[in-house]
Amino acid sequence: MTHTFDALICGGSLAGSAAGFALAKAGHSVAILDRATFPRPKLCGGLLTWKSVKLLEHLFGETPGTLTRAGAINYASNQYSIHTRTNAVAHGTLSFPFHFVDRTAFDALLLNKARQAGATIFQDTAVAHCDPARGIVTSQTGETFQGTAVIGADGANSVVRKSFSDVDTKRMRRLMAPTIEVRLPAHAFPRPVTHPELSIGFLDAGYGWVFPNNQSVIVGVCGLKTKNTNISQVFKEYLEFLKIDSEAIPDRRGHPLPYGNYLKEPVSGVTMLAGDAAGLVEPLFGEGIFFALCSGMYAGEAVAHGLAKQTSPGPEYIRRLNQQIIPELKASDHLRWAMSKGMQWIGPWSLKLFLTMAGTPLGEMVHGMRSYSWLREKHWDF
Numbered sequence: 001m002t003h004t005f006d007a008l009i010c011g012g013s014l015a016g017s018a019a020g021f022a023l024a025k026a027g028h029s030v031a032i033l034d035r036a037t038f039p040r041p042k043l044c045g046g047l048l049t050w051k052s053v054k055l056l057e058h059l060f061g062e063t064p065g066t067l068t069r070a071g072a073i074n075y076a077s078n079q080y081s082i083h084t085r086t087n088a089v090a091h092g093t094l095s096f097p098f099h100f101v102d103r104t105a106f107d108a109l110l111l112n113k114a115r116q117a118g119a120t121i122f123q124d125t126a127v128a129h130c131d132p133a134r135g136i137v138t139s140q141t142g143e144t145f146q147g148t149a150v151i152g153a154d155g156a157n158s159v160v161r162k163s164f165s166d167v168d169t170k171r172m173r174r175l176m177a178p179t180i181e182v183r184l185p186a187h188a189f190p191r192p193v194t195h196p197e198l199s200i201g202f203l204d205a206g207y208g209w210v211f212p213n214n215q216s217v218i219v220g221v222c223g224l225k226t227k228n229t230n231i232s233q234v235f236k237e238y239l240e241f242l243k244i245d246s247e248a249i250p251d252r253r254g255h256p257l258p259y260g261n262y263l264k265e266p267v268s269g270v271t272m273l274a275g276d277a278a279g280l281v282e283p284l285f286g287e288g289i290f291f292a293l294c295s296g297m298y299a300g301e302a303v304a305h306g307l308a309k310q311t312s313p314g315p316e317y318i319r320r321l322n323q324q325i326i327p328e329l330k331a332s333d334h335l336r337w338a339m340s341k342g343m344q345w346i347g348p349w350s351l352k353l354f355l356t357m358a359g360t361p362l363g364e365m366v367h368g369m370r371s372y373s374w375l376r377e378k379h380w381d382f
């Protein structure tokens with residue numbers, strides 16, 4: 001039996017829920033397929049920037065207040081600090097806070113919003129194959145789904161992406177950063193953590209983080225692999241730097257993070273990729289939540305537009321990506337390499353100088369009020 005819908009979405013996390021919600025709201029029949037059963041855990045620091053908060057309100061009508069009451073947001077802080085192995089190089093206070101979400105609750109809440117808007121959710125349904133030209137998706141159990149359009153929102157190891165013939169797989173692999181992250185009870189951390197802390201200098205292109213959360217602290221590292229990178233060793237060194245006994249950390253887990261391998265035109269036939277599946281993660285700080293939500297919304301709206309006008313959705317999706325998202329990722333990538341070279345050639349004080357000079361506008365850039373391109377004011381189209 002073949003299940004037929006206007007649109008199929010593979011993956012029901014952030015990109016998938018945003019796409020599904022946008023399509024269902026526009027009155028189209030849409031199926032979201034996910035291999036997991038929600039609520040499910042997702043390895044993530046859960047940091048939300050201003051632009052994510054703005055998008056969540058625009059698309060889902062959710063505010064920090066409603067998300068906090070629903071148990072999805074569990075911490076907020078206006079402060080941040082950046083450290084090297086030897087020094088604190090920046091400590092600032094921003095006009096808008098960073099919010100922290102619990103991904104288990106957050107992802108389940110957004111998928112539920114898509115369901116309530118009219119999307120049909122197939123959980124415990126792993127996609128095994130996609131025919132991007134014909135819009136046919138087959139599950140691991142052999143069920144077949146047919147859609148006028150397909151959105152691949154199935155994360156960093158996307159099965160849908162593997163069905164695209166023109167993806168540079170070598171580049172995709174080279175710029176896929178390994179990560180390790182653990183969640184510790186707050187009392188097990190050697191000191192109180194009140195704001196997000198980033199540490200650099202542990203890897204060439206990457207960083208460590210300590211994020212506050214309700215009753216816990218999240219500690220992680222990510223970075224591009226060079227010949228000598230052993231991410232487990234880096235994580236061990238980072239724990240030692242934080243004065244945490246690495247032997248006492250039980251459940252350490254890893255997940256690939258797209259880190260500069262974004263696809264500029266993630267479209268093949270009637271199929272589009274969104275979020276991590278398209279590598280749409282900001283390459284300096286590894287922000288992916290916003291880019292998954294935003295690209296998912298763009299993909300969903302492009303399909304809705306295509307269905308209404310009887311046109312192919314791909315060009316409209318690429319137009320919005322190129323106008324809003326790709327220039328940010330490109331500029332952030334340039335900044336990442338400039339900062340990494342500065343650290344290598346001149347030392348940590350180059351970074352300190354840069355952070356001191358750029359100050360508040362730099363925080364506004366991370367939040368999305370300013371662009372990664374020359375810190376110009378950024379205007380989002382939502």
Ligand SMILES: Cc1cc2nc3c(=O)[nH]c(=O)nc-3n(C[C@H](O)[C@H](O)[C@H](O)COP(=O)(O)OP(=O)(O)OC[C@H]3O[C@@H](n4cnc5c(N)ncnc54)[C@H](O)[C@@H]3O)c2cc1C
Nearest residue numbers: 011013014015035045046047127154155275276288289292
């Ligand atoms: C350790 C770590 C920390 C991070 N911290 C932050 C942070 O603090 N802030 C931030 O902005 N970003 C962070 N990110 C990035 C962020 O988590 C991702 O960019 C974001 O989750 C991408 O959303 P997505 O919907 O594209 O994919 P995902 O959230 O990865 O979801 C993919 C979905 O597809 C499903 N799926 C996968 N394969 C299949 C299949 N074959 N069939 C059906 N379903 C499938 C999965 O079950 C999953 O639900 C972090 C990432 C990592 C690894």
